[in-house]
Amino acid sequence: MKFWLLKSAGTLEDEERILEDSIVTIGWAELPDLSAKNKGQVMRLIMEKYPGMREELSETWAKEICSFIAKIEKGDLVAVPLKTRNEVLIGKISGNYEYRWLTNFISHIRKVMWLKTISKREFEDEYDVDLSSPETLYLIKADLQKLSALAGTKSLEALIGELSFALEDLDLMRERILELVYRLARTDEITEVRRIAEEMEQILKEK
Secondary structure, three states: OOEEEEOOOOOHHHHHHHHHHOEEEOOOOOOOOOOOOOHHHHHHHHHHHOOOOOHHHHHHHHHHHHHHHHHOOOOOEEEEEOOOOOEEEEEEEOOOOEEOOOOOOOOEEEEEEEEEEEEHHHHHHHHOOOOOOOOOEEEOOOOHHHHHHHHOOOOHHHHHHHHHHHHHHHHHHHHHHHHHHHHHHOOOOHHHHHHHHHHHHHHHHHO
16 A cells, blocks of 8 residues: 555636545646556657647656556555645545546546545644645655554554454354363253353353
């Protein structure tokens, strides 16, 4: 699981649209469908659209666009600072790249499941991020435990620990049940049989 910062500017209507439709975009709606395009091809499309642009700048933007299309994976987390509010949206990517014209700003999209919003100040402090930096898309450094908590999921280590405890409990229950079965096999007294049955029932209720 990776954590990406995606600073896609847009109008209030664009921001409402990404919330309502559960999508993220990198902008560049003026470019055509970029499916199966590599960085060189995207760079040429940018240069054709903006012939006066410096080559190194078009290369930077082409790299960011290609990362949005291909490097971000389903299950990755994404943080989207809002332009019209002092908030950052946090979501989990749930779909592959799609080309679908929605507004003059939104056509290159990824489906997302929105998880929460936090203030920009809190976000910058928590993840040591400068939201005023020029990059549009880049990886945020964060440890796995923090990302798991943010996504509302548990790390592999935590899941293994919980599974180990559960297996220990099952082993203990099995031993208690076997002990009662042995006692049951050794008695013919109705009162003892009933007592054993009640103990078994109580053990099963505990689980």
